Amino acid sequence: MAAELHIPVPPDLKRDKGWVGQLIETALGAKAGSKPEQDFANLGIELKTIPINSAGFPLETTFVSLAPLIQTAGVNWHNSHLRYKLSKVLWIPIQGERQIPLAERRIGSPILWQPDPQQEARLQQDWEELMDYIVLGKVHEITAKIGEVLQLRPKGANSRAKTKGIGQNGEIIETLPLGFYLRKEFTAQILQNFLRNK
Known part of the structure; x- marks a missing residue:
């Protein structure tokens, strides 16, 4: 695919973490980039590449969006x-x-997914719990262990990246930007459900 699009392939993803996603976006004509909208806003669809192992299990959590602090x-x-x-x-x-x-990695069959009522309920429960920490000024108490299907983790170029958040007394503080990530077990369930229903 990269050869067809005349896009050079990096030796690995150490310095080019989002390269695979950008390649697929380019191939499919996704326009959003890092804008706060869906990749295919006219279709109401978000695009997510997901690295998997030979057993079809996700190898990492999936970043979805920054948390409003x-x-x-x-x-x-x-x-x-x-x-x-x-x-x-x-x-x-x-x-x-x-x-x-x-350059030799293969692209699997795409899966068009919408959360079912149970999945949405689990996402909502985690989102509300994590947002409570933010709203109550407990941003420093957030750990990656909180949440069953979602987690909040620092999302910045490095630990020096800072943004504004709410402190314990309602004051504005400097803190790390946080991103919502889907846990591997949750995305594994999405992939397995698809294979089961094929």
Whole structure:
């Protein structure tokens, strides 16, 4: 695919973490890039590449969106950016095992997915719990262990990247940007459900 698009293939993904996703976006004509909208906004679809091992299990968590750390008044699950991003997702599995040279990795069958009521309920429960920490000024108490299907983790170029958040007394503080990630067990269930129903 990279050869067809005349895009050079990096030797590995150490310095080019998002390269595979960008390649697929380019091939499919996705326009959003890092803008806060779905990759195919006209179709209401978000594109997510997912590296998998030979057993079809995801190799890493999946970043979905940044968490709102200030201006959270009026934000609820139903109007949240996370729900918007996950309302319809085109998952594209990619061979992700490091021993396979990047240029030789295969692209799997795409999966068009929408959360079923049970999946949405689990996502909502985690989102609400994690947002409570943010709104109550407990951002420093958030760990990757909180949440059953979702987790909040620092999302910045490095530990020096800072953004504004809410402190324990309601004051504005400097803190690390946080991103919502889907846990591997949750995305594994999406892939397995697809294979079961094929």
